[in-house]
Amino acid sequence: MIGSLRGQLLERSSEAELLIEVGGLGYRVQVTPSTSVSLGAVGQEVFVHTHHAVREDSDTLYGFSTIDERRIFESLISAHGVGPALGLAILSVHGPTALRTAVAHDDLAALCLVPGVGRKTAARLVMELKSKLDLPTDDSIGVTGETAEASSQRGTQNDVRAALESLGYGPEEIHAVLVEMPADGDTSELLRDALRRLASGV
Numbered sequence: 001m002i003g004s005l006r007g008q009l010l011e012r013s014s015e016a017e018l019l020i021e022v023g024g025l026g027y028r029v030q031v032t033p034s035t036s037v038s039l040g041a042v043g044q045e046v047f048v049h050t051h052h053a054v055r056e057d058s059d060t061l062y063g064f065s066t067i068d069e070r071r072i073f074e075s076l077i078s079a080h081g082v083g084p085a086l087g088l089a090i091l092s093v094h095g096p097t098a099l100r101t102a103v104a105h106d107d108l109a110a111l112c113l114v115p116g117v118g119r120k121t122a123a124r125l126v127m128e129l130k131s132k133l134d135l136p137t138d139d140s141i142g143v144t145g146e147t148a149e150a151s152s153q154r155g156t157q158n159d160v161r162a163a164l165e166s167l168g169y170g171p172e173e174i175h176a177v178l179v180e181m182p183a184d185g186d187t188s189e190l191l192r193d194a195l196r197r198l199a200s201g202v
Helices: 031-038 067-077 084-093 094-103 118-128 148-166 170-176 187-199
Strands: 004-012 015-024 024-028 047-056 056-062
Touching: 004 024, 015 047, 047 067, 056 067, 056 084, 067 084, 067 094, 084 094, 094 118, 148 170, 148 187, 170 187
Parallel strands: 024 056
Antiparallel strands: 004 015, 004 047, 015 024, 047 056
């Protein structure tokens, strides 16, 4: 099995596929858009952690910029009904920290932002991933898996999310503005800021 590659980046496609030459051999590697962008320019030496998926009809390499991303990916594809394509799609929307946060908080709306993931699939993923992912277990973290500060910040964003949902905004619109906003602050001010962003199309 191929666990990593170090070599020259020969090509980067718009479909987030890389061609990496190692010792005269070119390896095609499927990656997330963020990994594709972070690796550097074509012609440079790059390094990726890889998951080698071998099936009867395919032999595919999936690449990750960190070992944590690969571990998350392997946890995802071990869940029922999650293949490599969906696992990569989930990581394309949520990085390791964001995914752990969504799972720890039972945030189905966040998981539903992934194309192909509906509410039932999201609920099943949360249930399975809680036993597969390294969720926080620090003494400073409560039963919900978060610090008091993180809980307060999450509560503020949840209040803004709920207000926007009540106004008829969809999950994708809400997520787009929340990721650009501070995690804490006055709820009413954050809500006004979110509405201004939505009105201006930001």
